[in-house]
Amino acid sequence: MTQTAPHRRARAEIDLGALRANVRTLRARVAPHVQMMAVVKADAYGHGAVRCARAALDAGATWLGTATPHEALALRAAGLREARIMCWLWTPGDPWAEGIEAGLDMSVSGTWALREVTEAAQAVGRPARVQLKADTGLGRNGCQPADWPELVTEALKAEAQGLVRVTGLWSHFACADEPGHPSIPAQLDVFRTMLDHAEKAGVRPEVRHIANSPATLTLPEAHFDLVRPGIAMYGVSPDPAVGTSAELGLRPVMSLKASVALVKRVPGGHGVSYGHHYVTPGETTLGLIPLGYADGVPRHASGRGPVLVGDRVRTVAGRVAMDQFVVDLDGDLPEAGTEAVLFGPGDRGEPTAQDWAVAADTIAYEIVTRIGARVPRVYVGE
Ligand SMILES: *Cc1c(COP(=O)(O)O)cnc(C)c1O
Numbered sequence: 001m002t003q004t005a006p007h008r009r010a011r012a013e014i015d016l017g018a019l020r021a022n023v024r025t026l027r028a029r030v031a032p033h034v035q036m037m038a039v040v041k042a043d044a045y046g047h048g049a050v051r052c053a054r055a056a057l058d059a060g061a062t063w064l065g066t067a068t069p070h071e072a073l074a075l076r077a078a079g080l081r082e083a084r085i086m087c088w089l090w091t092p093g094d095p096w097a098e099g100i101e102a103g104l105d106m107s108v109s110g111t112w113a114l115r116e117v118t119e120a121a122q123a124v125g126r127p128a129r130v131q132l133k134a135d136t137g138l139g140r141n142g143c144q145p146a147d148w149p150e151l152v153t154e155a156l157k158a159e160a161q162g163l164v165r166v167t168g169l170w171s172h173f174a175c176a177d178e179p180g181h182p183s184i185p186a187q188l189d190v191f192r193t194m195l196d197h198a199e200k201a202g203v204r205p206e207v208r209h210i211a212n213s214p215a216t217l218t219l220p221e222a223h224f225d226l227v228r229p230g231i232a233m234y235g236v237s238p239d240p241a242v243g244t245s246a247e248l249g250l251r252p253v254m255s256l257k258a259s260v261a262l263v264k265r266v267p268g269g270h271g272v273s274y275g276h277h278y279v280t281p282g283e284t285t286l287g288l289i290p291l292g293y294a295d296g297v298p299r300h301a302s303g304r305g306p307v308l309v310g311d312r313v314r315t316v317a318g319r320v321a322m323d324q325f326v327v328d329l330d331g332d333l334p335e336a337g338t339e340a341v342l343f344g345p346g347d348r349g350e351p352t353a354q355d356w357a358v359a360a361d362t363i364a365y366e367i368v369t370r371i372g373a374r375v376p377r378v379y380v381g382e
Pocket residue numbers: 039041088172211212213214228229230231232238
């Protein structure tokens with residue numbers, strides 16, 4: 001088998017030039033003193049964490065953000081030594097000591113985490129960089145306003161003992177992708193109050209931050225010292241309500257392509273794929289696309305997902321199976337090996353990840369993030 005063989009079946013082309021341009025576009029939306037944290041969790045939303053992190057840093061990001069500590073440690077291990085790296089989803093027993101040694105900024109949402117991180121700092125003999133997370137209304141991770149004074153007091157005590165340095169105060173929005181939602185100003189009010197409390201108590205954070213992609217794009221008053229865009233960096237709009245990629249000046253980074261594996265003539269009345277949920281309306285031609293739900297093509301888009309083959313967009317005929325699905329080519333006879341484009345930037349007539357999100361009743365974040373490990377990432381635009 002040659003090295004390129006797996007790319008012939010299918011590939012996710014990752015346009016790093018587009019990613020760098022998106023980072024610059026986002027940078028231009030924020031004041032010069034505002035830093036940018038490139039969010040590269042979940043393997044950079046399926047685009048490849050290390051390559052995307054390097055491209056984002058080249059284009060002006062100075063921080064990297066991940067969910068888990070393991071994702072953050074993997075970036076350091078891959079040689080990303082200069083950038084600040086923050087991770088925010090900690091579970092009891094996670095590798096705090098390794099995080100201190102790797103110089104990570106570690107989010108703390110409650111007293112159990114502060115206990116574990118100070119114990120680790122004692123063991124390592126070095127202070128931990130800690131960022132206190134406020135739940136300003138998302139109701140997910142973060143410290144409730146009622147518990148904030150205790151967390152701040154404990155963190156300042158640990159700082160006085162030389163065990164932690166509180167480098168940041170931060171939070172996350174619930175509905176920033178719904179411009180005008182009343183929870184947005186409400187969360188900003190709570191955030192300002194919690195910042196004020198912490199700073200009056202003596203916390204001196206390097207950075208205060210709350211803005212994800214939609215807030216970076218639409219809410220300058222939420223930029224504070226740093227913004228944390230994820231999806232917009234990958235050129236995908238957080239929500240059609242915020243604008244299309246093109247309207248936002250962003251270019252989708254991932255294109256999902258496959259080679260048509262088989263083209264054949266079939267008679268009318270022929271069932272197609274498991275369950276025979278599609279039956280050919282007349283004599284036609286079918287194309288076999290060698291990608292399935294194991295590759296992240298949502299089974300929920302059965303009968304609906306769009307695919308460009310030749311110069312026409314076709315629709316998934318019947319069920320998406322684990323490894324493959326079929327499109328009705330309506331009598332056309334492209335050769336086996338012809339390129340099929342499931343999604344891309346959209347400017348050559350191909351569908352977009354947003355189109356697949358609509359077909360699968362989900363969001364474009366889920367479409368790109370779930371493209372499976374069996375699909376090779378091919379980097380272009382270095
Ligand atoms: C995922 C995530 C982001 C980035 O969100 P986007 O909507 O993709 O910009 C920012 N901050 C936190 C805490 C996150 O979990």
